[in-house]
Amino acid sequence: MKSLSSPAQLLFPGIETPRSSPFLKWAGGKGALLKDLRPLVPAGCSVFFEPFVGGGSFMFEFSEGREYHMYDANNWLIDTYTAVAKNWEYVAEIIDTMPCSRDHFLKVRAVHPDSVESIYEKAANLIYLNKTCFRGLFRVNKKGFFNVPYGNYDRRVYDPELLKACSVALGKIHTISCQDYRRSLASVKPGSFVYLDPPYFKAGGYSDFNRYTASKFELGDQIELAAICNELSERGVKWLLSNSDTTTIKCLYSGYRVVEVDARREINLSSQNRDIKELVIMNYNPHD
Numbered sequence: 459m460k461s462l463s464s465p466a467q468l469l470f471p472g473i474e475t476p477r478s479s480p481f482l483k484w485a486g487g488k489g490a491l492l493k494d495l496r497p498l499v500p501a502g503c504s505v506f507f508e509p510f511v512g513g514g515s516f517m518f519e520f521s522e523g524r525e526y527h528m529y530d531a532n533n534w535l536i537d538t539y540t541a542v543a544k545n546w547e548y549v550a551e552i553i554d555t556m557p558c559s560r561d562h563f564l565k566v567r568a569v570h571p572d573s574v575e576s577i578y579e580k581a582a583n584l585i586y587l588n589k590t591c592f593r594g595l596f597r598v599n600k601k602g603f604f605n606v607p608y609g610n611y612d613r614r615v616y617d618p619e620l621l622k623a624c625s626v627a628l629g630k631i632h633t634i635s636c637q638d639y640r641r642s643l644a645s646v647k648p649g650s651f652v653y654l655d656p657p658y659f660k661a662g663g664y665s666d667f668n669r670y671t672a673s674k675f676e677l678g679d680q681i682e683l684a685a686i687c688n689e690l691s692e693r694g695v696k697w698l699l700s701n702s703d704t705t706t707i708k709c710l711y712s713g714y715r716v717v718e719v720d721a722r723r724e725i726n727l728s729s730q731n732r733d734i735k736e737l738v739i740m741n742y743n744p745h746d
């Protein structure tokens with residue numbers, strides 16, 4: 459598919475291309491929290507690291523004009539970002555051949571991502587499944603197969619203008635790499651800033667969502683992550699972390715600045731649990 463002007467741009471040539479923002483729906487996405495996070499992002503840091511990038515709400519919002527390094531343990535997701543950065547038109551061209559039907563959905567879902575060699579095809583499959591599955595999210599089983607049921611929605615799988623804007627934004631990212639957080643955080647230099655949005659510690663309901671990759675993020679990972687945050691503090695690295703409002707998390711980060719924020723929950727089917735608090739923890743004074 460060629461990078462043509464949108465119908466709106468042809469009619470109104472002055473119209474702006476959309477800003478980059480997540481093109482995937484991701485459990486734990488931080489879109490609704492950006493207004494709370496924005497005033498907490500430290501001024502004066504120009505090198506940012508994000509070890510749990512997920513759907514990329516924070517990255518798309520704050521990467522412009524900065525040296526940005528993004529990572530995630532989900533290699534299907536990272537390959538998708540790499541493919542969109544390199545050639546979003548080719549990804550779109552493949553999606554255009556995929557009919558929105560239950561039969562085709564089941565066919566694509568049955569393909570293991572590791573069996574697909576082309577990152578462009580992998581990206582097309584992920585975007586297609588994310589947008590045609592029930593409630594649009596990403597979840598895999600222990601074997602790494604996508605395992606969300608069909609959604610039967612009549613909607614666009616992708617927005618070409620948005621994908622193009624995301625491609626431009628991703629093209630400016632310094633590092634896009636599939637790494638475990640222990641490895642990506644080992645390379646953070648003093649003076650940098652790290653935004654951490656790990657799978658949340660179990661707080662009931664939606665927060666139990668923990669199937670972003672074939673292996674789960676357990677209590678041991680939360681403990682190790684807190685220890686690494688302590689090391690980052692000693693190395694002169696500023697960090698901001700989101701997690702569930704639980705006693706365990708408060709204990710792990712006692713001594714640090716903690717802000718409670720309201721988070722709208724989209725994955726939990728029980729509406730009464732959708733408005734719950736979560737914690738934003740940092741090792742610096744955002745007003746300094």
Ligand SMILES: C[S@@+](CC[C@H](N)C(=O)[O-])C[C@H]1O[C@@H](n2cnc3c(N)ncnc32)[C@H](O)[C@@H]1O
Binds near residue numbers: 512
């Ligand atoms: C809460 S989500 C991040 C959501 C993201 N901030 C957004 O706005 O969409 C957590 C992410 O951590 C990733 N993850 C899970 N275990 C990991 C690990 N051991 N190392 C690095 N990333 C991991 C998951 O694949 C998932 O994308």
